[in-house]
Amino acid sequence: MTDTTPAAPSPQQGDAPQELWPLWEVFVRASRGLSHVHAGSLHAPDATMAVRNARDLYTRRNEGVSVWVVPADAITTSDPDAKGAFFESPKGKTYRHATYYTKSEGVKHL
Amino acid sequence: MTAGGFDSATRISVGQALTAEDIAAAGLHADEDVARYATRLGDDALILSQRLSWWISRAPELEEDIALGNIALDLLGHARSLLTYAGTAGGKTEDDLAYFRDEDDFTCVHLVQLDPGDFGHTIARQLVYSLYAYELYTALSHSDDPTLAAIAQKAVKEVEYHVDHAWQWAMRLGDGTEESHRRMQAGLDQVWPFVDELFEDDDLTDRLKGVAVQPSSLRPAFDDAIRRVLAESTLELPSVPQARTGGRRGEHRESLGFVLAEMQSLARMHPGASW
Numbered sequence: 001m002t003d004t005t006p007a008a009p010s011p012q013q014g015d016a017p018q019e020l021w022p023l024w025e026v027f028v029r030a031s032r033g034l035s036h037v038h039a040g041s042l043h044a045p046d047a048t049m050a051v052r053n054a055r056d057l058y059t060r061r062n063e064g065v066s067v068w069v070v071p072a073d074a075i076t077t078s079d080p081d082a083k084g085a086f087f088e089s090p091k092g093k094t095y096r097h098a099t100y101y102t103k104s105e106g107v108k109h110l
Numbered sequence: 111m112t113a114g115g116f117d118s119a120t121r122i123s124v125g126q127a128l129t130a131e132d133i134a135a136a137g138l139h140a141d142e143d144v145a146r147y148a149t150r151l152g153d154d155a156l157i158l159s160q161r162l163s164w165w166i167s168r169a170p171e172l173e174e175d176i177a178l179g180n181i182a183l184d185l186l187g188h189a190r191s192l193l194t195y196a197g198t199a200g201g202k203t204e205d206d207l208a209y210f211r212d213e214d215d216f217t218c219v220h221l222v223q224l225d226p227g228d229f230g231h232t233i234a235r236q237l238v239y240s241l242y243a244y245e246l247y248t249a250l251s252h253s254d255d256p257t258l259a260a261i262a263q264k265a266v267k268e269v270e271y272h273v274d275h276a277w278q279w280a281m282r283l284g285d286g287t288e289e290s291h292r293r294m295q296a297g298l299d300q301v302w303p304f305v306d307e308l309f310e311d312d313d314l315t316d317r318l319k320g321v322a323v324q325p326s327s328l329r330p331a332f333d334d335a336i337r338r339v340l341a342e343s344t345l346e347l348p349s350v351p352q353a354r355t356g357g358r359r360g361e362h363r364e365s366l367g368f369v370l371a372e373m374q375s376l377a378r379m380h381p382g383a384s385w
Contacts, residue, residue, distance in 0.1 A: 021173075023169060042173050043171055043172070043173055043284065044173060046282075048278065049278060049282070051275070052177070052275065052278065053173040053174075053176075053177065055271075056173070056176050056177045056180050057173065057176055060180065
């Protein structure tokens with residue numbers, strides 16, 4: 001195509017570079033008494049708008065009574081490559097579960 | 111909480127709220143004047159909804175696309191309830207009124223007809239309309255007509271969020287960069303000539319005292335709110351002449367014809383089509 005092709009109509013006319021909004025992680029509490037559960041992520045220019053975008057994206061079907069947003073880069077995560085060292089170790093350590101132990105005779109209400 | 115409640119962030123539960131279907135099923139019969147009044151308010155919401163939905167796939171970010179789409183759907187909900195109720199006067203459905211009336215039978219204000227401009231223009235229009243609609247539905251919640259009151263009580267909660275959305279963006283654009291400030295102020299200047307029409311009383315609103323809201327009575331609260339948001343946004347109240355009015359009498363801007371052509375073409379080509 002030649003450069004005489006008309007540009008697609010765009011509300012972003014002008015030559016200012018479009019910066020990407022930062023990423024936020026969204027946590028939604030479904031009802032009182034439950035904890036906030038990670039629902040997904042979104043882009044927003046700041047925290048206030050992130051809460052509003054979260055409301056539009058993650059609570060439009062009546063899913064929540066409370067929303068938290070956290071800057072994604074404020075979250076420190078476990079290293080997926082260190083899965084073995086991090087999460088394999090409890091395997092086989094059944095004594096970490098209360099059910100491993102036999103109840104002593106005469107103990108009620110355990 | 112609804113019966114059964116909800117226990118996960120993905121469980122769908124539909125809240126109890128008045129719907130257009132409820133109104134259609136209630137066997138109501140609005141009188142002629144009430145129907146004309148409901149049609150006005152319904153037409154405002156319908157055409158603005160159509161205008162806003164233009165942004166879907168065009169907003170600056172996906173998240174904003176969805177926010178504007180949500181607001182457009184809320185407005186469509188208001189339009190459906192109001193037009194369904196208006197239709198009960200003459201045995202018509204919401205679709206009869208939305209798709210099979212011609213341009214001069216529509217009674218929406220000019221503000222909602224304006225061609226879509228840039229994002230600043232859209233936020234300016236949303237700010238003006240939402241602040242007006244918030245005052246309108248707050249007052250209409252106390253209408254002597256129980257159906258109008260019920261529609262308004264549901265709508266006002268949604269419009270409160272629309273006000274917040276526009277307010278947040280006006281602050282960010284107005285008090286943002288030089289370019290965003292310039293565009294937000296320009297958008298405001300472009301929509302301002304159409305503000306007075308929102309607050310015009312006429313024979314109909316005079317006759318419907320107690321049922322309809324006198325538009326002029328909403329102006330002081332609107333002015334207070336707009337002054338506050340403009341001050342917070344470092345924007346100026348435009349001093350531009352007011353445009354000719356007439357939307358309530360069926361005298362429209364050229365742009366309404368294009369909105370209606372797009373909105374009505376499918377229903378007119380395939381009457382009764384459903385999906």
